[in-house]
Amino acid sequence: MIDVARKAGVSRATAARALGGYGRVSAATIAVVRTAAEEVGYRPNELARSMITGRTRTIGVVISDIENQFFTRVLRGASDVVRDHGYDLLLANTDEDAVAERQMVRVMNGKQVEGLIVCPVDPDEVDHLAETLSAGRPVVLIDRTVTALQLDSVGVDNRRATHDAVSRLISRGHRRIGIISGVQPRFLARALRQESSEPAPGETPSEGRLVGYCQGLREAGLGVDEALVVDGGFHSDQARQAARDLLSIPDRPTALLTTDSLLTISALQAIRNLGLKCPQEVSLLGFDDADWASLVEPPITVISQPAYEIGARAAEFLLARIADGGAASQTVQLPTTLIERGSVATIGPA
Amino acid sequence: MIDVARKAGVSRATAARALGGYGRVSAATIAVVRTAAEEVGYRPNELARSMITGRTRTIGVVISDIENQFFTRVLRGASDVVRDHGYDLLLANTDEDAVAERQMVRVMNGKQVEGLIVCPVDPDEVDHLAETLSAGRPVVLIDRTVTALQLDSVGVDNRRATHDAVSRLISRGHRRIGIISGVQPRFLARALRQESSEPAPGETPSEGRLVGYCQGLREAGLGVDEALVVDGGFHSDQARQAARDLLSIPDRPTALLTTDSLLTISALQAIRNLGLKCPQEVSLLGFDDADWASLVEPPITVISQPAYEIGARAAEFLLARIADGGAASQTVQLPTTLIERGSVATIGPA
DNA sequence: TTCCTCAGTGAGATCGTTCTCGCAACGTGC
DNA sequence: GCACGTTGCGAGAACGATCTCACTGAGGAA
Known part of the structure; x- marks a missing residue:
């Protein structure tokens, strides 16, 4: 820059x-x-620029699993939107590790990101997010929410989604509906007490989906059979085993609900391993419309989340807050859609 | 920081x-x-630190399609490695747009990344990469290479991979083998002239795979029938149409090779739409082991790339160069593996 | 002419760190 | 007691840009 000024015969300031x-x-x-x-080949140093302007035009994204298609689509949505506004993305993958998340958020703050899009691992551990906020940087949550902080968040209405799905299954004649989700069995008692269709603060998507399942059954006057509610965990082995167990009980469910795409895959594999016919012997209804869902036999009926939209909206919220700060925090629930394919059978009246 | 110094009763320098x-x-x-x-709640400003140390501990990643599972796995590999070395990733998605790529690389340079991992859109347009290099920042290529620059690159031996796949098909009795790839038909003439098993500089993966296909046929003493070589393009509609056309010619191929996972999906859909039985009437052998490949009926036999490894190795190369600069550029080709599942039939001797 | 405004410019402060130097205090060896 | 290395610390430069302010000269209004 000093060379440029000299060459142009002006002061540094003017250059x-x-x-x-x-x-x-x-x-x-x-x-x-x-x-x-041009001649000198001058390239501006954005760091120096940022030092004085206080703007880095960088926003941080912290997600839990970059290999999950849901998140990559969210990421794509966010990426497209921020790029249009001249921003870049600093990316971090937590792998569901709360300690790693804290550290990554801290580093990003150190690098002076202008805001954060986070999918928090632990709804109750929010010190790092509070710090970010108190540094004047907005935070927008995706997919999940937290308890102790009032933050913008973008996700879907998980209770409504599974509630509707259960209602649909019931209208197709199903009465024994199993659910494989990623929540501890002990949560079930709490889920059963939930009356509202509003999600509880800090409720994870899995929990919300379990609540919706309970509500859907209750609405139809059916009870929740605890034997039909199982924990699929986070790994495919565990999920497959859970599905196999659930399908091996004497009074087997006629339909299975799975609360994420990994669980759906595992359930499908279990069904095949047991030699059961889908949907004739067991119906399957999954969460998230992965690209393979329409490819397998039978094509899977799913609850589809608008993942791209979630990312895009989250980015828009964040940029708006960066631009004018104020405004009360808002929670947006984008609509899910039930995509009917071939994995749900109609059962004649018993 | 000045507050910290005051509070501690020392100079800024000492603090x-x-x-x-x-x-x-x-x-x-x-x-x-x-x-x-602690009391003041001091958080270091990495920007200021970077200004003087010249180290940002950030590396840029420029890929063409973040929603492609191959790239997300590469990204995951790179992410894990750089994180272990205390680095962060600045991410950009080019969507196969060379102009966007140039701009993103420039911005990243402006933000003083310490190095770049790039999947270049155009092998002949490398000004932005040359600039990066001349700014003293190493560049490592993944998946693809470029013509005019000597750069580290990490990928697979595409010629060998399809060559072997074709040989396998031939050993299973196939003689008419079709290929759907993402290259212009006019490239075929050039592909046919390639003798070497070394990839030509700037050759795209698709091109390399087509060359390997030709070489595999030639090795078995079979000619390349131009009617069996089609361009699947970049979009699924075009790919499906190409597959449908190829499978509708009078003397239909008995086996189909597809050079990426999108093309494999499209081919599978075309096969089903035409009511053909796979593998009895048409065998299918795809590139890239997506998660659905083992889930569909029949499970697809694929050439699997070590995507995670590619990302990890690229990151390691980059970090090594950042650490000590020198060393001649190296091209690493990681091994592919042919995963046999159920989509390739054995044909009895005619 | 005189005064005022304002476009164009340069000198120097500034952002929040690290780096370079110099200085004082403290052994330690002779 | 003197020379010397080492430790601990502070003052100020440095990184590469932007921002503030004061200055000059041109143009317009009285």
Whole structure:
């Protein structure tokens, strides 16, 4: 930059003004400085620029599993939106590790990101997010929410989604409906007490989906059979075993609900391993419309989340807050859609 | 930081030394400064730190399609490795747009990344990469290579992979083998002239795979029938149509090779739409082991790329170069593996 | 002419760190 | 007691940009 100024025969200040496009500079000077910059091969140092302007045009994204298609689609949505506004993404993958999440958020704050999009691992551990906020940087949550902080969040209405799905299964004649979800069995008691269709603060998507399942059954006057509610955990082995167990009980469910795509795969594999016919012997209704869902036999009926939209909206919220700060925090629940394919059978009246 | 120094009753320099862990400070002072920092809630500004040290501990990743499972796995590999070395990732998605790629690389350079992992859109357009290099920042290529620059690159031996796949099909009795790839038909003439098993500089993966296909046929003394080589393009509609056309010619191929997972999906759909039985009437052999490949009926036999490894190795190369600069550029080709499942039939001797 | 405004410019402060230097205090060896 | 290395610390420069302010000269109004 000092070379550019010398070559153009002006002061550093003027050269900077000409290239940075701020302050007052004559058109003639701009031209001279521009060509000088060209010759010298000048590349601005955004770090130095950021130091003084306080703007890095970088936003941090912290997600739990980058290999999950749901998150990559969210990421794509966010990426497209921020790019349109001249921002870049600093990416971190937590792998569901709360300690790692804290550390990554801290590092991002150190790097002066202007805001954070986070899918928090633990709804109750929010010190790092509170810190971010108190540093004047907005935080937008995706997919999940937290208890102790009032934050913008973008997700779906999990209770409604599974509630509707259960209702649909019931209308198709199903009475014994199993659910494989990623929640501890002891949560079931609490789920059964939930009356509201509003999600509880800090409720995980899995929990919300279990609640919706209970509510759907109750609405139809059916009870919740605890034997039909199983924990699929986080790994496919565990999920497959859970599905196999559930399908091996004497009074087997006629339909299975799975609360994420990994569980859906595992359930499908279990069904096949047991030699059961889907949907004739067991119906399957999954969460998330992965690309393979329409490819397998039978094509899977799913509850589809607008993942791209979630990412895009989250980014828009964040940018809006970066722009004008204020405004009360808002929780947006985007609509899910039930995509009927071939994995749900109609059962004649018993 | 100035507050911390005041609170601790030392100079800014000493406070900085105590917290930054450099220079000489007494243990007692460190303790005092630490607690002062704690009370004040001091968070270091990495930007300022980077300004003077010249190290940002950030590396840029530029890929073409973040929603492609191959790239997300590559990304995961790179992410894990750089994280272990205390680095972060700045991510950009080009969507196969060369102009966007140039701009993103420039921005990343502006943000002073310490190096770049790039999957370049155009092998001949490398000005932005040359600029990066001349700024003293290493560049490692993944999946693809470029013509005009000597750069580290990590990928697979595409010629060998399809060559072997074709040989396998031939050993299973196939003679008419079709290929759906993402290359212009006019490239075929050039592909046919390739003798070497070494990839040509700037050759795209699709092109390399087509060359390997030709070489595999030639090795078995079979000619390449131009009617069996079709361009699947980049979109699923076009790919499906291409597959449908190929399977509708009078002397239909008995086996189909597809050079990426999108093309494999499209081919599978076309096979089903035409009411053909796989593998009895048409065998299918795809590239890339997506999660659905083992789930569909029949499970697809694929050439699997070590995507995670590619990302991890690329990151390791980059970090090594950041650490000591020199060393001649190296091209690493990781081994592919042919995973046999159920989509390839054995044909009896005609 | 005189005064005022304002476009264009340069000098120097500034952002928040690290780095370079100099200085004082403290052994230690002779 | 003197020279010397070492430890601990502070003052100020440095990184590369932007921002503030004061200055000059041109143009317009009285």
